[in-house]
Amino acid sequence: MKQAVNIVWLKRDLRLTDHQPLFNASLSPLPVILLYVFEPSLINAPDGDIRHWRFVWQSLMDIEQKLNHLNQHLTITYGEVIPVLEELQKEFKIVNIYAHQEIGVKITFDRDKAVASFCKQHHVKFTEFQRDAIQRGRKNREQWDEQRLSYLQEPISVINWNRIKTIEAAKINARNLIPEEIKHSHPDFQIGGSTEARKLLDSFLNERIYQYMKQISKPKQSRTGCSRLSPYLAWGNISMREVIHAIANHPVKNNKRMVSFWMSRLQWHCHFIQKFETACEVENQNLNKAFDDVRTEWNQTYFEAWCEGKTGYPLVDACMRCVKRTGYINFRMRAMLVSFLTHNLWLDWKKGAVFLAKQFLDYEPCIHYPQFQMQAGTMGVHIIRTYNPIKQSIDHDPDGAFIKEWIPELSLVPTPALFQPWLMTEIEQKMYKCVIGKDYPFPIVDLKLSANHASTHLWAVKKTKIAKEEGQLILNKLSSRKNDQALLPKTKRSTKNEKQDLNFKLF
Ligand SMILES: Cc1cc2nc3c(=O)[nH]c(=O)nc-3n(C[C@H](O)[C@H](O)[C@H](O)COP(=O)(O)OP(=O)(O)OC[C@H]3O[C@@H](n4cnc5c(N)ncnc54)[C@H](O)[C@@H]3O)c2cc1C
Structure with a gap:
């Protein structure tokens, strides 16, 4: 006779608090397998990077440490989810699987559908709980803001650990199969865990x-x-x-x-x-189809220069080198990197989006892809913004400390030459030990010409009937009813948001 169990399946919800699947499992008398599966298909996916899985491992170790104090167990395994469930089925009678809805890329959505049909086939009840304030299956934003606020203000359910008995599914424990590099921390990155x-x-x-x-x-x-x-x-x-x-x-x-x-x-x-x-579909298609015919040519040399932080524009290169090394760069600099790729280099956004997904430790597909398309101008409903890296340097790195930190080739170059090193005379280049074209590249494109080219083309498409019609559909579907006209946060809009968020003084 197989032992009846419930499974709490952890995915992008690596914590033990405010956790509805765990809370629901605590209401049942059945023992619980608290399960995390390292899935090779995700680990090896084009948008995945070792830094993500290291963060996941650290998060699990943090969970495990807390569970040890409670005399509870975590099962960590390696493999695809369906074979793992099949293996568990051999030993246990799985009654319920509790999980959070994963709003994510197609590969995880398809995996979740496969789990749902596995459950149907084996008479297992699969219950997926809402993630944060996100509602599945919505067609528009009618009343969404109000519902979001009330969800966030609800009291947090506290799990009574005396009522849960987690058991370890030792037979499927496959920690030894998890690549070793995932288990080693790295000093340049934030450490995972609650x-x-x-x-x-x-x-x-x-x-x-x-x-x-x-x-x-x-x-x-x-x-x-x-x-x-x-x-x-x-x-x-x-x-x-x-x-x-x-x-x-x-x-x-x-x-x-x-x-x-x-x-x-x-x-x-x-x-x-x-x-x-x-x-x-924002993951891999232009949201506004009117932009399908722009940026049709690919230039691999440009792309590689962008990826390597060797475009000849110091702030662009410093940001890229920094994010590759540490997994983080702030919002404005992310937007500038995308602007440089898609406007100045006039390259399609998709390969760049995957490349940066790998670099961002905080890779959240649902923010990443819409942000990428917003900055690339392919939604056709926002102001088209082209960031000038020289101006951004002067405004946001006026003493050049950030650039110097990340581009050692330029470490002796003083400001303001640092922001446009190609303008240095030969004598200056020798004096500051940075010969342009040898130690640091010439600018890969002309900033002004390339920005004008992008602006002319994007505005021309944006004004077409089809772009406007598509844009209207996007607004109807994606923007808040309260504030239909803008997806892009503007100063005016944040004033409105501020008012809404001050409702939290209700607490
Ligand atoms: C091209 C591009 C790609 C991006 N990809 C991601 C991504 O993969 N994951 C991610 O979390 N953010 C992404 N962002 C948004 C933003 O850059 C980061 O959320 C922010 O820099 C994180 O730093 P923080 O936690 O210190 O943010 P804070 O400024 O302290 O903000 C607090 C939190 O609010 C949220 N937030 C802040 N800014 C934004 C924003 N513009 N849009 C949506 N949420 C926001 C984040 O969850 C953040 O942690 C992207 C932005 C751009 C332009």
């Missing part, structure tokens, strides 16, 4: 938030001035509701302007994921 997430949130609310508005756009200062919570939200080490509750219980909430500025970013998090849920 414990780290909590520490970071505390330090942000206690101190760092006071610098946030000043430092958000600066590539160097944003590394401490921004919350840096993104990988923890992306991999589910902390839920959005937990973040919102932490703010509501912290004295900093009285500093309304500052807090609502940050909360509007948190709000975008949910907005973008909801957008992806409604239009998942």
Whole structure:
């Protein structure tokens, strides 16, 4: 007679608190297998990188440490999910599988559908719970904002660990198959796990938030001035509701302007994921079909120069080298990297999106792909923005400290020559030990000409009837009813958002 069990299947919800699948499992008298599966198909997917799986491993170790104190168990295995479930079926009678809905790329969506049909076939009840405030199957944003707010304000269900008995499914435990490099930490990256997430949130609310508005756009200062919570939200080490509750219980909430500025970013998090849920084709198709005929030619040399941080534009190259090495760069610099790729180099966004997905430790497909398309101008509903890397350097890295940190070739070059090193005379190049064309590349394209070319072409398409019609459909489907005209957050709009988010003083 097989032992009856419930399974709690962990995916991008790597925490033990505010966890509806675990909470539901705690209500049943059946023992629980708390399961994480390292799936080779995801590990080897084009958008996956070792840094992501290291973060996942660290998150699981953090969970396991907490479980050890509770005398509970985590089962970690390696393999595709269906064979793992088949293996479990041989030993146990699986009654329920509880999981969160994973709003994500096609490969995970197809995997979840396969799990659903496995469950149907084997008479297992598969219950998927809502992720944060994201609603599956929505066709538009009618009433979404109100529902999002009320979801986030609901009390957090506390799990009674005395009522759960987790058992280890020892036969499927395959930790030895997990690539060793995943298990080794790396000093250049943030460390995964809810414990780290909590520490970071505390330090942000206690101190760092006071610098946030000043430092958000600066590539160097944003590394401490921004919350840096993104990988923890992306991999589910902390839920959005937990973040919102932490703010509501912290004295900093009285500093309304500052807090609502940050909360509007948190709000975008949910907005973008909801957008992806409604239009998942954003992963690999232009959302606005009118843009299918622009950027049809590919230039591999340009692409490689961008990927390697060797475009000849110091801020672009510094940002790329920094994100490759550390997994993080701030929002404005991400937007500039995409602008340079798609506008100045006039390359299609798709390969670049996959490349940066691998670099971002906080890779969240539902934010990443819509953001990429917004910056590339292929939604056709926003202002087309081309960032000038020289201006961005002067505005946000005026002493050149960030550029010098990431481009040692330029470390002796003083400002303002640092921002346009190709303008240095031969004598200056020798003096500062940086010969352009030898130590550091000439600019790969002319900034002004390439920006004008992009702007002319994109605006011409944007004005066509088909682009406008497609744009209207996108707005109807993806933007909030309260604020139909804008997907792109603007100053005016954030004022409105601020008002909404101040509703949290309800707490
Ligand atoms: C091309 C491009 C790709 C991006 N890809 C990702 C991605 O894969 N994962 C990801 O989490 N963010 C992505 N972003 C959004 C943004 O750059 C990061 O969320 C932010 O830089 C993370 O730093 P932080 O945690 O210190 O943010 P904070 O400024 O402290 O903001 C707090 C949280 O709000 C959310 N947030 C902040 N800005 C945005 C935004 N513009 N859109 C949506 N949510 C936001 C994030 O969850 C973030 O952790 C992308 C932006 C661009 C332009």
